[in-house]
Amino acid sequence: MEQSDQHDKYYGGHMYCIKKITDDLTWVGANDRRLAMFEGVYSVPYGVSYNSYLLCDEKNVLFDTVDKAVQQRFLENLAKALGNRKLDYLIVQHMEPDHSAAIQEILLLYPNVKIICNEKTLAMIKQFYDFDIDSRVQIVKENDTLNTGKHTLHFVMAPMVHWPEVMVTYDSTDKILFSADGFGCFGALNGALFADEVDFNRDYMDEARRYYTNIVGKYGTQVEALLNKASSLKIEMICPLHGFVWRKNLKDIISKYVLWSSYTPEEHGVMIAYASVYGNTENAAEILATQLREKGIKTQMFDVSVTPASEIVSAAFRWSHLVFASTTYNAGIFVTMEALIFDLAAHNIQNRIVAVIENGSWAATSGDLIREHLAKCKNIKILEKTISIRSGIKATQVSEIYSMANEIIATFPSSTMPIKKESAPTQSNIVQQETMFKLSYGLFVLTARDGDKDNGCIINTVTQITASPLRISIAVNKANFTCNMILKTKEFNISILTESATFDIFERFGFHSGRDTDKFKGCTYNDRAANNIRYVPEHTNAMISAKVSESIDYGTHMLFIADITQAFMISKEPSVTYQYYFDHIKPKPQPAKEGKKGFVCKICGYVYEGDKLPGDYICPLCKHGAVDFEKI
Ligand code: FEO
Numbered sequence: 217m218e219q220s221d222q223h224d225k226y227y228g229g230h231m232y233c234i235k236k237i238t239d240d241l242t243w244v245g246a247n248d249r250r251l252a253m254f255e256g257v258y259s260v261p262y263g264v265s266y267n268s269y270l271l272c273d274e275k276n277v278l279f280d281t282v283d284k285a286v287q288q289r290f291l292e293n294l295a296k297a298l299g300n301r302k303l304d305y306l307i308v309q310h311m312e313p314d315h316s317a318a319i320q321e322i323l324l325l326y327p328n329v330k331i332i333c334n335e336k337t338l339a340m341i342k343q344f345y346d347f348d349i350d351s352r353v354q355i356v357k358e359n360d361t362l363n364t365g366k367h368t369l370h371f372v373m374a375p376m377v378h379w380p381e382v383m384v385t386y387d388s389t390d391k392i393l394f395s396a397d398g399f400g401c402f403g404a405l406n407g408a409l410f411a412d413e414v415d416f417n418r419d420y421m422d423e424a425r426r427y428y429t430n431i432v433g434k435y436g437t438q439v440e441a442l443l444n445k446a447s448s449l450k451i452e453m454i455c456p457l458h459g460f461v462w463r464k465n466l467k468d469i470i471s472k473y474v475l476w477s478s479y480t481p482e483e484h485g486v487m488i489a490y491a492s493v494y495g496n497t498e499n500a501a502e503i504l505a506t507q508l509r510e511k512g513i514k515t516q517m518f519d520v521s522v523t524p525a526s527e528i529v530s531a532a533f534r535w536s537h538l539v540f541a542s543t544t545y546n547a548g549i550f551v552t553m554e555a556l557i558f559d560l561a562a563h564n565i566q567n568r569i570v571a572v573i574e575n576g577s578w579a580a581t582s583g584d585l586i587r588e589h590l591a592k593c594k595n596i597k598i599l600e601k602t603i604s605i606r607s608g609i610k611a612t613q614v615s616e617i618y619s620m621a622n623e624i625i626a627t628f629p630s631s632t633m634p635i636k637k638e639s640a641p642t643q644s645n646i647v648q649q650e651t652m653f654k655l656s657y658g659l660f661v662l663t664a665r666d667g668d669k670d671n672g673c674i675i676n677t678v679t680q681i682t683a684s685p686l687r688i689s690i691a692v693n694k695a696n697f698t699c700n701m702i703l704k705t706k707e708f709n710i711s712i713l714t715e716s717a718t719f720d721i722f723e724r725f726g727f728h729s730g731r732d733t734d735k736f737k738g739c740t741y742n743d744r745a746a747n748n749i750r751y752v753p754e755h756t757n758a759m760i761s762a763k764v765s766e767s768i769d770y771g772t773h774m775l776f777i778a779d780i781t782q783a784f785m786i787s788k789e790p791s792v793t794y795q796y797y798f799d800h801i802k803p804k805p806q807p808a809k810e811g812k813k814g815f816v817c818k819i820c821g822y823v824y825e826g827d828k829l830p831g832d833y834i835c836p837l838c839k840h841g842a843v844d845f846e847k848i
Pocket residue numbers: 310312314315378379397457458
């Protein structure tokens with residue numbers, strides 16, 4: 217018997233809800249919007265998804281199961297996605313019961329299925345369940361692989377992301393990382409599956425941060441270890457066990473993980489958490505926040521008795537500065553504030569600047585106790601003076617709060633401070649280089665051909681000059697080989713890059729010279745326009761061919777005026793802007809390792825090590841000058 221009759225019962229039903237991810241991969245998970253508290257402690261007001269994935273190949277593989285609460289829907293989904301295929305393997309990446317609850321049912325429904333897991337997982341299966349497992353298990357360890365026909369799956373151990381047995385799986389055929397709890401997010405999927413189907417930054421990033429910080433925030437070192445392993449893999453899609461699948465702009469979430477796992481604040485600003493019984497401590501917190509805001513500092517405030525701790529822990533990972541204001545209660549810290557301080561310490565909060573306000577109508581102790589607990593955390597700098605309120609704020613104490621605001625502001629790097637209108641330079645001859653970054657540009661692949669030599673480079677300077685005739689201008693750095701070719705042949709193509717463009721396109725065309733490399737080597741396309749010059753048909757939305765009518769030498773750059781000879785649409789994807797490239801495509805510079813000195817290129821993240829950056833230094837990666845470097 218390959219599959220039990222029960223499978224047929226599920227298969228025949230109409231209660232399924234499955235989503236195709238690729239030709240071979242299907243989401244068979246389920247959502248839960250009834251759960252009040254995830255893991256009994258984290259509110260999930262927008263629900264939660266339990267993701268399970270079915271890979272159909274010569275051998276069919278299921279990645280994890282789901283929580284008991286949604287098991288019925290999951291089994292229906294799985295049966296539908298399998299159809300008449302048999303289930304060969306269940307890979308158990310994580311044993312927490314929200315992903316493992318249905319293992320026994322899978323074994324009953326699919327008697328020939330083999331469970332693939334590591335030794336630690338096997339021990340946990342035996343701890344949680346009583347069914348026979350030894351005869352059904354295949355143990356894997358780091359770097360073991362499983363070939364399913366077309367696909368090769370690689371197993372990568374990820375201990376403590378979030379439990380010790382966790383492993384992730386990399387499908388090297390489709391370049392998909394099955395990331396277990398990593399890159400997960402609270403919130404039901406609401407009909408979508410991919411992060412790019414929703415406004416993730418606006419609607420889900422807070423929930424992704426709350427998920428990360430509360431579930432794996434304590435294990436930053438282990439998450440960094442996984443990120444390091446993942447950095448050697450070419451990943452085009454991430455399939456986590458909760459939340460959305462990432463198939464575009466993976467850097468958006470990976471760059472957040474780099475910050476979160478290293479306990480680096482995402483933003484400069486002040487989180488103020490207060491515990492106030494009759495509003496007096498709250499009043500002090502409000503005065504402080506108002507003063508900070510007046511100086512242009514971002515603030516976020518929480519009443520710890522009202523806001524669930526998971527939201528405040530999450531905010532503490534976001535902001536650079538934390539203020540705790542608490543009344544004294546039972547000769548200690550107010551109960552909800554005490555819970556928060558313990559929670560933050562348990563989640564390993566570090567690298568923050570902290571200020572403390574206490575209140576006590578007779579023996580105020582909360583300030584010292586907060587200091588004592590936070591002093592155990594790594595790299596927490598607590599401002600020396602605690603403001604100590606006796607019942608209510610008096611006029612004389614307002615100045616103390618103002619001083620605390622100033623002391624906090626003094627610790628902000630000047631580059632993060634808002635620019636005051638009155639500080640705008642009045643000299644008529646001042647030229648601030650960075651104003652050039654405020655101009656909006658697109659990004660394009662400029663291609664040319666000279667004899668048998670095809671070449672291309674990235675430019676951001678294509679402008680339409682006239683509509684009749686259709687005429688454009690481009691400015692090209694004279695150091696670019698493509699510029700020489702256009703000077704000689706008077707012809708070029710422009711491929712307009714879209715938001716789906718990946719960093720490798722910029723590396724391919726931007727970071728080395730066509731004089732000594734073939735920039736098209738390894739490309740899967742070989743499309744040429746009518747002028748026989750190559751263009752880029754992927755991650756672009758239009759192609760323009762042009763013939764040069766005039767070339768003007770502007771020192772470092774040639775300005776070409778050209779008439780359009782051919783132009784056609786390739787896709788409906790939006791064009792990428794320079795700003796979008798910086799925000800979503802360009803890898804974020806890694807946080808500097810402790811003690812590392814030097815300058816980082818703001819364009820590509822290259823690090824120049826040394827005390828002094830030569831004025832004429834050119835970035836070896838992206839060829840931008842010293843002006844685009846900033847001190848680490
Ligand atoms: Fe969703 Fe650690 O499990």
